[in-house]
Amino acid sequence: MDLAYNEEYVEFRAEVQAFLKANKSSAPKGRMGWGQADDKSRTWQQLLIKHGYAARTIPKEYGGFGAEPDILKNHIIAEEFAIAGVRPGHSGDPRLVPVVLELGTEEQKHALVGPTIRGDMVWCQGYSEPGSGSDLASLSTKAVLEGDEWVINGQKIWTSGAQHADMIFCLVRTEPDAPKHQGISYLIFKMDTPGIEVRPLVTMTGEAIFNETFFTDVRVPKDQIIGRRGEGWFVANATLKHERGSLGDPNQLEGRFRSLVEMLKSEKIDGKPLIEFPIYRDRLLKLQARVLSMKCNGMRILTANTKNEEPGLARWIVKLLGCELNHQMAALAIDVMGELGVLYEDSPYLRNYGMWQRNYMLDLGLIIGGGTAQIQKNMIGERALGLPKEPKYDAI
Amino acid sequence: MEFALSEEQRLLQDSICRYLESECNLDRVREAAENNVTQQAEVWQGLSELGIQGIIIPEEQAGVGLGFLDAALVAEALGRSVAPVPFIGSSIMAPVALMAAGSDDQKEAWLPKIAAGDVVFGVGVTEQIAQRETTGIKSDGGKLTGKAMFVIDGVDANMLIIADDDGALYLVDVNAAGVTRQNLKTIDKTRAVAEIVLEGAAAEVLPGSQNDREPLLKTIDAGRLMLAADTLGAADIMLEKAVAYAKERKQFDRVIGSFQAVKHMCAEMATELEPCRSLIWYAAHAVYDIPDEARLLTCHSKAHLSEVGRFVAKTSTEVHGGMGFTDLLGLHYWFKRIGLDRQLLGAPELIREQAAAVQGW
Ligand SMILES: Cc1cc2nc3c(=O)[nH]c(=O)nc-3n(C[C@H](O)[C@H](O)[C@H](O)COP(=O)(O)OP(=O)(O)OC[C@H]3O[C@@H](n4cnc5c(N)ncnc54)[C@H](O)[C@@H]3O)c2cc1C
Numbered sequence: 039m040d041l042a043y044n045e046e047y048v049e050f051r052a053e054v055q056a057f058l059k060a061n062k063s064s065a066p067k068g069r070m071g072w073g074q075a076d077d078k079s080r081t082w083q084q085l086l087i088k089h090g091y092a093a094r095t096i097p098k099e100y101g102g103f104g105a106e107p108d109i110l111k112n113h114i115i116a117e118e119f120a121i122a123g124v125r126p127g128h129s130g131d132p133r134l135v136p137v138v139l140e141l142g143t144e145e146q147k148h149a150l151v152g153p154t155i156r157g158d159m160v161w162c163q164g165y166s167e168p169g170s171g172s173d174l175a176s177l178s179t180k181a182v183l184e185g186d187e188w189v190i191n192g193q194k195i196w197t198s199g200a201q202h203a204d205m206i207f208c209l210v211r212t213e214p215d216a217p218k219h220q221g222i223s224y225l226i227f228k229m230d231t232p233g234i235e236v237r238p239l240v241t242m243t244g245e246a247i248f249n250e251t252f253f254t255d256v257r258v259p260k261d262q263i264i265g266r267r268g269e270g271w272f273v274a275n276a277t278l279k280h281e282r283g284s285l286g287d288p289n290q291l292e293g294r295f296r297s298l299v300e301m302l303k304s305e306k307i308d309g310k311p312l313i314e315f316p317i318y319r320d321r322l323l324k325l326q327a328r329v330l331s332m333k334c335n336g337m338r339i340l341t342a343n344t345k346n347e348e349p350g351l352a353r354w355i356v357k358l359l360g361c362e363l364n365h366q367m368a369a370l371a372i373d374v375m376g377e378l379g380v381l382y383e384d385s386p387y388l389r390n391y392g393m394w395q396r397n398y399m400l401d402l403g404l405i406i407g408g409g410t411a412q413i414q415k416n417m418i419g420e421r422a423l424g425l426p427k428e429p430k431y432d433a434i
Numbered sequence: 435m436e437f438a439l440s441e442e443q444r445l446l447q448d449s450i451c452r453y454l455e456s457e458c459n460l461d462r463v464r465e466a467a468e469n470n471v472t473q474q475a476e477v478w479q480g481l482s483e484l485g486i487q488g489i490i491i492p493e494e495q496a497g498v499g500l501g502f503l504d505a506a507l508v509a510e511a512l513g514r515s516v517a518p519v520p521f522i523g524s525s526i527m528a529p530v531a532l533m534a535a536g537s538d539d540q541k542e543a544w545l546p547k548i549a550a551g552d553v554v555f556g557v558g559v560t561e562q563i564a565q566r567e568t569t570g571i572k573s574d575g576g577k578l579t580g581k582a583m584f585v586i587d588g589v590d591a592n593m594l595i596i597a598d599d600d601g602a603l604y605l606v607d608v609n610a611a612g613v614t615r616q617n618l619k620t621i622d623k624t625r626a627v628a629e630i631v632l633e634g635a636a637a638e639v640l641p642g643s644q645n646d647r648e649p650l651l652k653t654i655d656a657g658r659l660m661l662a663a664d665t666l667g668a669a670d671i672m673l674e675k676a677v678a679y680a681k682e683r684k685q686f687d688r689v690i691g692s693f694q695a696v697k698h699m700c701a702e703m704a705t706e707l708e709p710c711r712s713l714i715w716y717a718a719h720a721v722y723d724i725p726d727e728a729r730l731l732t733c734h735s736k737a738h739l740s741e742v743g744r745f746v747a748k749t750s751t752e753v754h755g756g757m758g759f760t761d762l763l764g765l766h767y768w769f770k771r772i773g774l775d776r777q778l779l780g781a782p783e784l785i786r787e788q789a790a791a792v793q794g795w
Binding site: 039040041042109299313316319320322323324326327328330331332334335337338340341342344345351352355358359412414415416418419420422423424425426427428429 | 436437438439440443503677680681688689691692694697698700701702704705706708709710711712713715716719723724731734737738741783786787789790795
């Protein structure tokens with residue numbers, strides 16, 4: 039255990055602070071990092087990569103900053119951005135970039151990583167289907183090889199951001215006769231390929247966040263596959279692992295917690311800030327302990343990663359606990375606002391542009407998306423604790 | 435630069451756990467509990483040979499000179515084994531008080547003895563956190579009068595450190611005139627707390643604690659951190675036992691761990707507990723290395739582990755069905771240890787209020 043900040047890190051922190059002070063005003067607002075297509079976000083992200091505050095450890099040849107992994111520097115960057123309330127950078131789509139770096143060909147790494155981390159290439163994830171949600175491996179969208187092209191037919195659903203995406207990474211069945219986990223391939227292709235139709239689906243927040251995505255004779259060059267034919271399930275699991283890491287990210291939890299404290303300090307009942315009411319304060323403190331413990335858990339995972347050790351349970355729980363915690367923070371914010379907490383859209387008296395109301399709902403979506411809480415518990419039970427799987431029955 | 439245990443710390447943890455598994459197994463614990471022995475002499479002696487009593491005492495005073503993370507690993511191991519030994523009060527809180535506020539003479543007189551296992555200290559500071567009726571200590575011309583309840587490790591102590599109502603800390607000899615001790619029976623038979631009544635008892639102040647509450651607060655912080663680590667160890671073993679039982683016990687022709695209701699109880703325990711480990715590592719590391727954050731982290735460790743501990747203690751018992759509720763299985767020793775840890779040195783609600791105050795809220 040050695041978290042002491044020596045000279046090098048003290049200097050580094052000062053550099054980050056100076057950068058933030060000078061550039062804070064050009065940072066875009068809002069919580070989303072990746073998946074945002076506007077110019078302001080792109081310019082900001084590119085500035086961050088240039089200074090090594092985003093895509094920091096991605097090799098230079100693929101468009102990253104190319105620094106050696108250094109937990110403390112990552113920590114300092116995240117911390118200073120959170121303290122300054124400035125949107126942090128990202129390392130591209132966290133579901134895709136690590137997979138390309140790990141399993142992609144040299145050509146794919148060169149073609150995909152750079153544009154993705156710069157924000158010039160935006161991705162969507164085509165996994166879920168109307169009949170295949172938690173039981174993803176039962177998916178039935180199929181791709182048949184005709185000459186040098188895959189021909190894809192079928193339907194995806196809940197495809198977040200498909201309406202704005204340039205590219206999709208998509209699971210399709212290519213070996214219909216193989217057992218279900220061994221018949222899937224991981225294809226990547228452009229969203230403007232003929233035969234793709236995207237129909238937005240409105241969510242409970244009132245926005246169209248996700249979509250139905252239909253494929254009719256969509257033709258994709260044969261080499262636009264990651265991993266080998268029939269190995270898509272294992273490639274996808276690699277991405278799910280990274281997605282779990284990013285959903286429930288402790289730096290985001292910390293930022294959220296800071297806004298929550300601000301809310302309790304600024305909202306008043308009978309002229310008295312809510313943070314002075316012991317009952318609300320106690321709920322805040324309970325959440326703080328959880329946020330801090332997730333922050334420490336995150337540092338532990340980071341250390342394990344840099345030493346190539348498997349973090350085990352520490353990693354398995356992040357999605358489940360992090361998403362739940364986000365939701366509970368939003369819930370407290372809503373309760374603190376009381377009746378003001380149900381105002382919506384462009385109502386007067388809205389606090390923080392209705393951010394908490396929106397988060398309260400969105401966070402519930404994230405408890406469900408990316409593997410539901412129940413599926414997370416199955417995985418923790420079976421893979422981390424070694425409990426036996428549910429016996430299989432014929433259809434009930 | 436890393437957030438992990440060092441090789442030495444892993445070895446320390448390993449050697450203590452191995453020692454306790456063989457010398458302080460459930461049979462030994464049960465035997466002690468049934469005979470109302472709160473200090474297993476052989477185990478205490480064995481731990482002494484491993485250097486445990488002097489773990490945080492500087493080498494100049496014949497201690498081992500390690501830090502609070504090392505101490506927390508020991509507390510965790512003791513919690514895993516529900517070991518009946520006076521570690522938290524005598525080996526941690528008393529040395530912290532002496533190191534923070536003792537005169538050079540006092541340090542020379544007592545720290546080497548603590549490190550050698552020649553003396554056991556009880557520590558009575560609870561009244562400074564929450565004073566119940568008829569308790570409290572007044573000092574007058576070097577004499578103490580009043581009552582200190584829930585004196586940690588007070589049952590087996592030869593010496594005491596007691597806080598007066600102003601937060602000053604005093605050394606008191608248990609055998610001095612005007613000192614009466616009564617053992618308080620608690621749910622947890624693996625550790626004991628005493629009530630100390632003082633009637634003009636001779637006492638020697640720790641000079642650094644006069645007009646400065648910091649030594650008292652440091653002593654409380656250290657105790658809380660160790661209680662949190664003790665709970666971590668106890669909860670960890672309750673989770674392990676639940677998982678092992680769920681893999682072996684069969685009902686409806688299946689092992690019960692294949693039922694989602696049971697699997698999810700285990701997953702929820704693991705999910706709640708795992709980040710607590712990192713929280714305690716960080717808090718313990720902070721004591722010497724990030725002192726600005728230490729008190730807040732310690733408060734949160736104690737309060738949060740109390741909540742998670744209670745959840746795990748209840749859930750693990752449920753996973754064991756009726757067997758979990760029996761004396762025979764012995765699971766209740768951990769259940770009760772977690773229960774005592776929660777209330778000692780401040781229940782979670784009180785501690786969270788302090789955590790708020792630390793932040794100016
Ligand atoms: C906001 C949001 C964004 C999303 N974005 C994307 C995206 O970009 N791309 C994409 O491909 N998908 C996306 N999804 C889809 C998401 O991955 C699925 O919704 C999720 O995997 C659950 O599948 P389902 O909706 O079919 O629910 P179901 O699988 O039908 O689950 C219904 C209920 O049954 C429970 N359940 C199911 N199986 C089990 C089991 N074995 N054990 C215990 N309980 C079980 C579930 O936990 C849940 O409570 C998104 C979803 C949301 C909410």
